[in-house]
Amino acid sequence: MTTRHTFWAGLIGLTLLSFLSLFIGVIDVSPRDLISDQETFELLVISRFPRTAATLICGSTLAIAGAIMQMLVRNRFVEPMTAGTGQGAALGVLIVTLTMPSASIFTKMTVASLVALASSLGFLAIIRKMPPTQPLLVPLVGLIYGGLIGAAVTFVAYQADLLQYIGVWMNGEFSGVLQGRYELLWIAAGVGALTYLAADQFAIVGLGRATSINLGLNYSQVVLIGLIAFSVVSALTVTTVGMIPFVGLVVPNIVSRLAGDNLRRTLPLVALMGAGLTLICDILGRILRYPFEIPVGTVFGVVGAALFLWLLYRRPQHG
Amino acid sequence: MIRIENLSYAIEGKEILRDITLDVPRSGFTALIGPNGAGKSTFLSLIARLEPLQTGSIHIDDLQIGQCSDRDLAQRLSILPQVPDQPPRLAVRELVGFGRYPYNRGRPTSDDGAKVDHALSVLGITDLAQRSLDTLSGGQRQRAQIAMIFAQDADYVLLDEPLNNLDLAGTRTLLVILRNLAEQHGKTVVMVVHDINIASRYADRIIAMKEGRIVRQGAPDEVIDKALLHDVFATDAMVLSSDFGQVVLV
Numbered sequence: 001m002t003t004r005h006t007f008w009a010g011l012i013g014l015t016l017l018s019f020l021s022l023f024i025g026v027i028d029v030s031p032r033d034l035i036s037d038q039e040t041f042e043l044l045v046i047s048r049f050p051r052t053a054a055t056l057i058c059g060s061t062l063a064i065a066g067a068i069m070q071m072l073v074r075n076r077f078v079e080p081m082t083a084g085t086g087q088g089a090a091l092g093v094l095i096v097t098l099t100m101p102s103a104s105i106f107t108k109m110t111v112a113s114l115v116a117l118a119s120s121l122g123f124l125a126i127i128r129k130m131p132p133t134q135p136l137l138v139p140l141v142g143l144i145y146g147g148l149i150g151a152a153v154t155f156v157a158y159q160a161d162l163l164q165y166i167g168v169w170m171n172g173e174f175s176g177v178l179q180g181r182y183e184l185l186w187i188a189a190g191v192g193a194l195t196y197l198a199a200d201q202f203a204i205v206g207l208g209r210a211t212s213i214n215l216g217l218n219y220s221q222v223v224l225i226g227l228i229a230f231s232v233v234s235a236l237t238v239t240t241v242g243m244i245p246f247v248g249l250v251v252p253n254i255v256s257r258l259a260g261d262n263l264r265r266t267l268p269l270v271a272l273m274g275a276g277l278t279l280i281c282d283i284l285g286r287i288l289r290y291p292f293e294i295p296v297g298t299v300f301g302v303v304g305a306a307l308f309l310w311l312l313y314r315r316p317q318h319g
Numbered sequence: 320m321i322r323i324e325n326l327s328y329a330i331e332g333k334e335i336l337r338d339i340t341l342d343v344p345r346s347g348f349t350a351l352i353g354p355n356g357a358g359k360s361t362f363l364s365l366i367a368r369l370e371p372l373q374t375g376s377i378h379i380d381d382l383q384i385g386q387c388s389d390r391d392l393a394q395r396l397s398i399l400p401q402v403p404d405q406p407p408r409l410a411v412r413e414l415v416g417f418g419r420y421p422y423n424r425g426r427p428t429s430d431d432g433a434k435v436d437h438a439l440s441v442l443g444i445t446d447l448a449q450r451s452l453d454t455l456s457g458g459q460r461q462r463a464q465i466a467m468i469f470a471q472d473a474d475y476v477l478l479d480e481p482l483n484n485l486d487l488a489g490t491r492t493l494l495v496i497l498r499n500l501a502e503q504h505g506k507t508v509v510m511v512v513h514d515i516n517i518a519s520r521y522a523d524r525i526i527a528m529k530e531g532r533i534v535r536q537g538a539p540d541e542v543i544d545k546a547l548l549h550d551v552f553a554t555d556a557m558v559l560s561s562d563f564g565q566v567v568l569v
Binding site: 074135199200201203204206207208209210211213214215216217218256257260261262264 | 397424425468471
């Protein structure tokens with residue numbers, strides 16, 4: 001099956017899943033009620049559709065963000081949510097909450113994006129000095145770096161009596177998504193779609209600085225564009241639904257193993273699989289302990305790890 | 320012609336290159352030799368604009384490094400980068416296709432496809448076209464990289480120690496290909512190489528460097544002698560003259 005066939009098959013599957021997602025929740029809804037009952041229709045518009053859309057956007061854009069970061073850093077074991085970018089975004093929201101409590105959500109988002117970008121730049125500056133012969137140092141340093149920023153956020157929040165607030169940003173889940181409270185994510189969707197225009201550039205940057213310059217690419221500019229893209233996506237996710245780890249790590253790795261690293265070809269697949277897996281995990285989270293919910297990050301951790309192990313231990317097929 | 324004028328370069332106060340002025344003529348196969356730390360790789364990476372210039376100037380024909388556009392230069396001059404430790408999961412054809420990037424900016428035409436096919440066949444890797452780089456041997460990967468450079472179709476081709484990690488057969492194949500690039504395709508090939516005998520056997524011209532300076536240059540027969548080994552490489556090895564050029568007994 002070619003990449004293109006896989007993509008269309010996946011898209012059909014994703015559409016069915018999204019439809020299913022609209023009808024799963026504490027209040028019982030069936031497609032038939034939709035036409036006859038006004039309240040049901042409102043429930044769908046106010047809660048179920050926003051939740052499904054938010055899940056799809058977060059899943060796809062976080063997976064794209066992970067794929068781009070892995071190309072820029074030239075390491076398959078990093079992702080924005082564990083290497084300081086997500087924590088930086090949380091720090092940004094915290095700074096706004098402390099200094100400008102009445103700031104608009106747009107201000108919050110801007111500051112979160114800027115601090116996320118600064119954190120990503122910091123990470124890049126740190127790992128530049130690392131020996132390329134030790135690829136596992138990079139994700140480890142990322143975990144420590146992200147952990148440090150996360151700890152700073154928790155400490156400041158504790159001092160300011162904001163622990164409950166930051167719980168919302170640090171543990172992402174979709175149950176709080178309602179109409180009017182998630183729309184900023186459409187900006188993330190736009191950024192994610194725009195990255196496709198630079199798919200070739202990111203793939204070339206993944207071949208290293210020398211190859212990029214040899215091919216006439218403005219290396220620093222492409223790296224900066226990539227950094228901004230995944231920082232903005234992370235910041236928007238953190239401000240609206242909170243941190244969702246693993247998506248950016250697991251999905252690009254699965255796609256790379258199955259279909260390779262040519263982002264022009266594989267980035268749509270990354271987006272699709274990110275959206276699909278996240279939605280499946282959110283649906284599972286809704287029905288496993290019905291009527292209670294398990295946060296999507298927790299479910300994804302289990303499902304993603306299982307999938308990844310399966311991929312590692314089966315015979316390599318690509319190539 | 321590559322024209323280098325008054326080129327100096329220092330890293331953290333340590334002088335790596337000292338006031339180099341040199342012309343590398345068009346076409347032909349030039350080998351850059353010298354002991355470790357002579358500044359060969361730095362010299363090559365400055366010509367390939369991988370590092371910014373500090374003092375002096377470099378012209379590739381009419382294009383001045385640091386002044387001309389990256390894209391124009393990428394169509395004129397190419398450098399074979401070191402093969403990455405962790406090879407990307409790209410099909411050979413995809414990698415070679417990136418060689419056309421300076422021309423098509425990611426929108427390949429049918430002409431680009433033909434050039435890629437030609438590069439694959441010149442390097443003898445047509446049958447590997449759909450294989451992923453991470454499933455190839457070091458030698459095959461190296462050839463895929465060179466096919467990318469070939470598809471890039473620049474007049475000047477720079478290579479920094481391309482023979483590392485190649486076995487005897489791989490080394491010979493690659494050298495024959497590089498000779499062929501210079502002879503049949505009129506490219507100007509400049510290669511940093513450690514093995515003097517390889518330089519002697521395959522290059523048209525040898526440039527010897529020591530402590531950041533050019534100390535000797537010319538045809539292999541003129542350059543390689545006992546004095547060179549003693550002065551530049553600080554070793555006393557014998558030099559034999561043979562029908563195939565000078566041979567250094569290491």
